[in-house]
Amino acid sequence: EFYSSIHAMSKVFGYEQKLLQHMQKFIADNDSKLDFLKARLEEFERERNEALQWGVAYFESPLNKYLLSKRLTLDWQRIANLMAASTGEKSLSRLHQLRQRKHMPNEAELEGAIDGLLRLQSIYRLQTKHVAAGILDGVSYGTQLNAEHCLDIGQQALRLEHLQLAHAWLMEANNRLTTAEDHHQLQPQIAEKLAQVKARLSNNQGVNGTVEKIEEHSPVPENLTVLSEFDAYRYTCSGHIKPTPSDQRDLRCGYLTETHPFLLLAPLKVEELRTEPLLLLYHEVLYQSEIDVITKLTRNKIERATVTGQNSSTVSNARTSQFTFIPKTRHKVLRTIDQRVEDMTGLNLMFAEDHQFSNYGVGGHYAQHMDWFYPNAFETNQVANPEMGNRIATVLFYLTDVAQGGGTAFPIIKQLLKPEKYAAAFWYNLHASGVGDTRVLHGACPIIAGSKWVLNRWIRENYQSDKRPCELWDDSQISLSQLLELSRRASKQI
Ligand SMILES: O=C(O)CCC(=O)C(=O)O
Ligand SMILES: [Fe+2]
Structure with missing residues (x-):
């Protein structure tokens, strides 16, 4: 991993x-x-x-x-x-x-590394000739790939049915044949694979066996409002989906002083990114000394993240990061952070889940999802401490900046949060009625360069009644029956 x-x-x-x-x-x-x-x-x-x-x-x-x-x-x-x-x-x-050592990569890891590279390429629409020359999104890393590397990547893209990318990598392999030996050994393989790609592409396109120009990336659709959830996520990561000036007109920023008297002395810097649903970004809400403690607490503890499925948690390509849960009893710093979260949100942290720390490396991402649990997750015992209710709100702390990529994308509300060290995002996952809010669909975009650490505070809905009273009216935009349908689909997907 x-x-x-x-x-x-x-x-x-x-x-x-x-x-x-x-x-x-x-x-x-x-x-x-x-x-x-x-x-x-x-x-x-x-x-x-x-x-x-x-x-x-x-x-x-x-x-x-x-x-x-x-x-x-x-x-x-x-x-x-x-x-x-x-x-x-x-x-x-x-x-x-x-x-034989633990952590030593095997062939599955090698495939994972190529998968990650292809994901980066398709999400950020990177050109193959640039990637092969070590240029990622305009920044040069000085690592060149040779013909054999390009052939490997092309073959895997073909296996994954990324036909356009497979074509681009195989052509690049051809361009990078330098020695006579390479020509002799690799060219026949490249030609064979290229023929396969072309045959598949023309089958798919139904064009009498000929394919004209093969683009490595399909054009960005003109209408970005009707997309699959994954496409909406990736176009938010790539910056194609973004808020319009009118979306942003009423937004404010300022210092929060109301939730606790202490804040009069040390107000919290907060920025509204969206009001309906609410999405806030707090700046400078962590200290370096706290991050230092966290680094020690989490060292050697992280393992590959899973997604919760019907019967068990499984490693999935939808989430390639590593995480660990640490209870707040482990260190005073975690309790101090929770006190701050109470001040930031006005919510009760007594029954929040344990602190979840995640680390993403290059290519690491977490595809679009909602943090709240679907009703069926409660029915099938997939929720720890179900008596605490659903995840009413999330506070996502950024413990690092990220050199390139790695933002948090909210496709429906058209926001891309760039990780900012010491900052934290806050949003409600549930409507005031307690129904899950689908507008806060979000995901962690893949990292192009650097590494990302985040801390999730998932706050549960019970014991919040005096903080965020439950409303009888349903302000959700979907009906309960639609929600149940979504829930059914989600359980099939995983
Ligand atoms: O890392 C991020 O930007 C988002 C993480 C996230 O959504 C999650 O862990 O649930
Ligand atoms: Fe999340």
């Missing part, structure tokens, strides 16, 4: 250094063995040449008879033994051990 977090990736990077050291030792041992053999070979050849110069007289000397016999018995036996002995076994067995 190393590709889903930078933390795990740096560990594996350390293992690679050890692998290289064992390999060096192996080579050094074998080198000295070969050096020894070469010296013996020279010696034998020298003796033989001398013998040849003697001619027949050589065999007349008892000394030479002895030397020849010795060479052909003892000496050659030693040489043969040495040649047969495996050298560097110790380094080899250490190397094997290291490769």
Whole structure:
């Protein structure tokens, strides 16, 4: 699972250094063995040449008879033994051990890494020729891919039915054939795969077996209001879906001082991103010292995130991040943060879920979802502490900035929050009636470069009645029967 977090990736990077050291030792041992053999070979050849110069007289000397016999018995036996002995076994067995280590990537990880790259490419509409040249969204990382790498990626894109991208990568592989050996070895494979891609594309398009120009990305639809949920998420990540000036006209920002007397002294800086439904962004609501404690608390604790399914939690490509839950009893800093969340939200944190810390590495993302539980999740016992009710609100703290990508996208309310260290987003998941609000659909966009840490505070609805009174009227935009339908679909999907 190393590709889903930078933390795990740096560990594996350390293992690679050890692998290289064992390999060096192996080579050094074998080198000295070969050096020894070469010296013996020279010696034998020298003796033989001398013998040849003697001619027949050589065999007349008892000394030479002895030397020849010795060479052909003892000496050659030693040489043969040495040649047969495996050298560097110790380094080899250490190397094997290291490769068995936890976190060592296997083939599934390799595929995951390519998946992540293709996801980045399709969401941010990156051009293949740029990616292959190490340029990601305009920033150059100085890593070039060779023809073989491009072929690998093209093949996987083909397996994943990303036909347009498969085509672009295979063409790039062709462009990157440099040596004669590459041409000889790779070109036939590339040509074969290209033919497959073209055949599939023309089948799909129903064009009499010919495909004209193959674009690597389909054009951005003109009407961005009728899209699948995933497309809405990705076009929000890429910045194509964004609020209009009229969406933003009534928004305010300022200092929050009302929820607690303490805030008169230290007001919270808050910005309204949307009023209906409410989406707020608090700036500078964490201290570096708190992040330092959190870093220590979560070190070595994260594991690959799952999505909750019908029968169990499963690792899914819809969510490639790593997380851990930590109860607030573990450290005073977590309780201090909860006090601050109470001040920020006016809600009661007594029964919030444990603190969830997530780490996303390059390519890491979490596709669109709602944080609230569908009714069927309660019926099928998938909700921990169901008596606490649904997740009334979310506070999402950003513990890092992210170099490129990694925003939180809200496709329906057209917002893309760029991770800002020390900031936190707040939104209600439920309508005042308690019905889940579908407008707060959101997801974590894939990271292009850098690493992202977030802390989720999921606040449950019980014990909030004096804070956010439950309303009898339903302000939701969907009916309960539509909600149940959504819920049924969600349980089938996972
Ligand atoms: O990391 C983000 O930006 C969003 C995370 C999220 O939505 C979640 O963990 O539920
Ligand atoms: Fe979420």
